[in-house]
Amino acid sequence: MAADTVKAPGTAPVPAAGAERARGPRRGRGADRPTGPLRRRLATYWYAWAMIAPVVAVIAVIIGWPLVRGVYLSLTDADEANVERQIGVNKIEATYEFVGLENYSRILGDSDFWDRLGWTVVWTVACVGITFLLGLGLAVMLNRAFRGRTLYRMALILPWAIPAFVSVFAWRMLYNERNGILNGLLDKGGIDGIAWLSDPTWAKVAVIAVNVWLGVPFMLIAMLGALQSIPGEQYEAAEMDGANAWQRFWNITLPGVRSVSMTVVLLSTIWTFNMFPVIFLLTRGGPAGSTDILVTEAFRLAFVSSPRDFANSAAWGVLILLLLVLFAIGYRRALRRQGEVW
């Protein structure tokens, strides 16, 4: 859409004034690398640059700067005892030291990181896959007129309406090993209760189930929107040509929802990869760290374990970010190969 929009917005305004105002934004990161004659570019583009200035400034100050500091911290031995901090009116100076890549080499040489990474990948793929299939399936079912449609729709998006941390506590009650309703029902059916949150395998199933429960409504709504944008004539034409239901689904519905699917799957993958509250509140990473994904582990290092290990946590954070960037680049390549532009 951007291609057919107004180009070169600032041809009319006075160049000098433009140059004055455009200096600000260009300091920020992600703004520009001036290559041509500077003044002409300023005159042409100052408008756009002035408009993006606030966001660029905010990103630089509250994301860029902490990011740089985070990378620096990951190269030190900072922990609870030696960081700069303020206790009452007393200010205690930082005494941590630069240690180079030591943290990284220790983390990457330790099987703990690879275990967590493996589980994180399983967790992400399982959650996104199941959520997407359920969301698409329910959307296909809902994408027609029938009695009670609105009611079903409202019921199905309820998990989205409730803050996730509230729902997680509700699930913790259901999962409760001795008294929870799930085991209560199993008992009545004559099956032994399951240690939902204290058996490593079941705990993994439990956290995935809760995350799927939380994620389906978003998928459902997004896919419903995509389905409704497919013109009905296509189905009619296909039917005229004798396509059966499966062929119609495969050749019309799926291509029709492809573009939206790509976006929501990407978003959902990132969210799931970084999903903190479900695991932290449901199992706290337990039992014995078996459900800890990378982000909860990083959080645990810095804020739960004692002494707090800021340097290692920062190093985990940087590694997580690198993984995500690699993923995004790969995803972009895949999109390019399939002819999507940007």
Next chain:
Amino acid sequence: MATVDSAHASDRSDRSDRSDRSDRSGRSGRGRPRRRGERSRRASVGLHLALLLAAVIAVFPPFWLLVTSFKPKSDTFTLSFLSDFTLDNYDHVINDTEFLTWFGNSVLIVVVTTVVGVLISATTGYALSRFRFPGMRPLMWTLLITQMFPMAVLIVPLYNLMSRYGLLNQPVALIVTYLTIAVPFCAWMMKGFFDTIPVSIDESGRVDGLSPFGTFWRLVMPLARPGLAVTGFYTFVTAWAEVAYATAFLTGETNLTLAGGLQTFVNQHTQDWHLMTAAAVLIAVPATLVFGYAQRHLQSGLTAGATKS
């Protein structure tokens, strides 16, 4: 053949393809003989069963929370739906805990974050939607990548910065932190909304002598109000439900937000499930009402925001 159920519109998964092919006008319309896409009775029952099962699973956990919140402490984990209906839990949560303080903290932090986030992001969304300029693609990638920033990479440096300036345990710490989440997201969403507003409107404004800023402020912003509302609402919900930063940055009972406060009922030391359920309901009900009001806009909002270009 003549199924008299009220189902009409295109059915993509129905395999019983015997429907009569003569009537293919209109996609809705009741009581006619069965047309393309109508279901057999069996398929219809299957559809309703599947949806009913999904709906029950979706509704049950919050429903159970609600039911439990009216039970006395001793009956918290009984399987019965109603035993000794009581409001004691609510009474206790509101009067004997810091619940209202947490609620106030949450509202303050989230409202400020949302307003600031949406306001400063709007111009960027507009610029990205309308102009082509050097730095556009890097900026779009920056926005996209910062959206996927794990909190793990920022939480430690932000914590240390807050601690250096003595801001821990203060609302402003969380507001600044939530802006790191809100700003890239809002800018991205707003671009999607501005994309849906025809460029011809801008052009007519320019022809009538408005400056680009005037066009943006006087013509496009009013038209984008639904988009602003959805973006703001979405930011609100995200910040309202944030746990990690709130847990790490706030300690001390009166400083907590709701996400932190709810954790105080059930942890290693206490197991006040009955109070937790009452507090949870009090948190969920307003959120659900707001959501219910805004959800009709969500679908269009999401597709506008989600499908780029």
